[in-house]
Amino acid sequence: MRPEERIFRNFLVSRDLRFTPEREVVLQEAFQRHDHFEAEELLSSIRKKRKRTSRATIYRTLELLVQCGLLEVVDFGGSSQHYEHVLGHQHHDHLVCERCGRIIEFTHRKLEKLKERICQEMDFDGRFHTLKIFGICERCRGDSQR
Amino acid sequence: MRPEERIFRNFLVSRDLRFTPEREVVLQEAFQRHDHFEAEELLSSIRKKRKRTSRATIYRTLELLVQCGLLEVVDFGGSSQHYEHVLGHQHHDHLVCERCGRIIEFTHRKLEKLKERICQEMDFDGRFHTLKIFGICERCRGDSQR
DNA sequence: GTGATAATTGAGATTGAATCTCAATATCAA
DNA sequence: TTGATATTGAGATTCAATCTCAATTATCAC
Ligand SMILES: [Mn+2]
Ligand SMILES: [Mn+2]
Ligand SMILES: [Zn+2]
Ligand SMILES: [Zn+2]
Numbered sequence: 001m002r003p004e005e006r007i008f009r010n011f012l013v014s015r016d017l018r019f020t021p022e023r024e025v026v027l028q029e030a031f032q033r034h035d036h037f038e039a040e041e042l043l044s045s046i047r048k049k050r051k052r053t054s055r056a057t058i059y060r061t062l063e064l065l066v067q068c069g070l071l072e073v074v075d076f077g078g079s080s081q082h083y084e085h086v087l088g089h090q091h092h093d094h095l096v097c098e099r100c101g102r103i104i105e106f107t108h109r110k111l112e113k114l115k116e117r118i119c120q121e122m123d124f125d126g127r128f129h130t131l132k133i134f135g136i137c138e139r140c141r142g143d144s145q146r
Numbered sequence: 147m148r149p150e151e152r153i154f155r156n157f158l159v160s161r162d163l164r165f166t167p168e169r170e171v172v173l174q175e176a177f178q179r180h181d182h183f184e185a186e187e188l189l190s191s192i193r194k195k196r197k198r199t200s201r202a203t204i205y206r207t208l209e210l211l212v213q214c215g216l217l218e219v220v221d222f223g224g225s226s227q228h229y230e231h232v233l234g235h236q237h238h239d240h241l242v243c244e245r246c247g248r249i250i251e252f253t254h255r256k257l258e259k260l261k262e263r264i265c266q267e268m269d270f271d272g273r274f275h276t277l278k279i280f281g282i283c284e285r286c287r288g289d290s291q292r
Numbered sequence: 293g294t295g296a297t298a299a300t301t302g303a304g305a306t307t308g309a310a311t312c313t314c315a316a317t318a319t320c321a322a
Numbered sequence: 323t324t325g326a327t328a329t330t331g332a333g334a335t336t337c338a339a340t341c342t343c344a345a346t347t348a349t350c351a352c
Contacts, residue, residue: 018319018328040309054331059310077221079339080309095270108264115279118254124241126281133261135272164299164348186338200302205339225310226338293352300347305340312335319328 004031004070004087011068025051026061036074036082036103075130076103093130097137104137150177150216150233157214171197172207173216182220182228182249221276222249239276243283250283 001009008027009019029042039058046053062083065071074082076096093111095104111131119126147155154173155165175188185204192199208229211217220228222242239257241250257277265272 016328020318020329022330038309052331056311056331057329060329073223075221075223077219095265095268095272097270098273104268104270106264106268108260108267110260111264114254114256114260118252118257119241119279119281121254122241122250122252123284124243124250124279124281125283125287126241126279127244128281129277129279131275131277133265133270133272133275135265135270135274137271138269141271162299166300166347168301184338198302201338202302202340203300206300296349296351298347298349301343301345303342303344305342307338307340309338310336313333314331317328317330320326322324322326 002031007070007087008065008068011064017064022053022057023061023064025053026058027065030062030065030071030083031085034085036076036084038080038082040080076132091128094132095137096132096134097140098134099136099140102137102139148177153216153233154211154214157210163210168199168203169207169210171199172204173211176208176211176217176229177231180231182222182230184226184228186226222278237274240278241283242278242280243286244280245282245286248283248285 004027005024008023011017012019012023025046026042029046030037039055039062042062043053043055043058046058062071066073066083070085070087071083072086074084074094076082076094090107091112092105092107095106096102097104115126115129118124150173151170154169157163158165158169171192172188175192176183185201185208188208189199189201189204192204208217212219212229216231216233217229218232220230220240222228222240236253237258238251238253241252242248243250261272261275264270
């Protein structure tokens, strides 16, 4: 059994919830992807495969997957929420290209240190953070203009 | 004339737009506030003062104020967009208390440096960034538990 | 002034993501 | 098998935000 299924099942059991076929489909579809995805995308992929689901179940299951720590919500400022995997991915932040929309992930040890320091200086008990840098990616600069 | 009005007027002229009474009201109301505010809040304040406005004009004017650099959109992940002043405020980032909802602003020189460095290392032309740290503020910890 | 031209407004309609409702089903433990 | 509980989905609802468009207002050339 895939680790995400194991985790999800345990979570459901611990909450007296059930691992239903519908939830299984959402789990599979969510872990088939490896980018930042939206609920409506999942819905249409699942529909294409002619599997049974409803919009309500998708949204409800995504919420459960976030609660059990398998997924995280990522906000890129658009009109809809995006999700990404937590399992198997270390914490990272994002560069967002304003021209092509590409999302580039990065991690930087110094950032984590700096966050600690800021929290200490501000007397704040920081739990997690998000840093987004908006700009133009190297592809869009096209080897020419800087 | 207040600097924000000067700037807004110049911007409007440069775009062949007009400084109308309706736009003036929105400008005034937006600069009367000194926190992070929502469009609907502005609308109801203005309505209370029995000044004429429509929802459409509020949203349209806020967009203009963002375009001319007087305001900035700040996203705290809620259901609606927030705005804050740019004029008279240096760039800063936010601590968000998950218990009481308080927003605390901070600036850190090292953060700007680090951002530069990250962009360089990632070959990314970063224009601006937002860092949000979520956690519990010192008030909510209440001098006791850490 | 006068009229052509363009900008503006606001009431209300529309959009679209997300959530909610609730009757019909499914699941599980005893 | 039975009763308690969880689940589902079609469709309604919410709500911020945007759009529509006819009526109004400002601006400019003559
Ligand atoms: Mn990511
Ligand atoms: Mn701020
Ligand atoms: Zn790009
Ligand atoms: Zn607090």
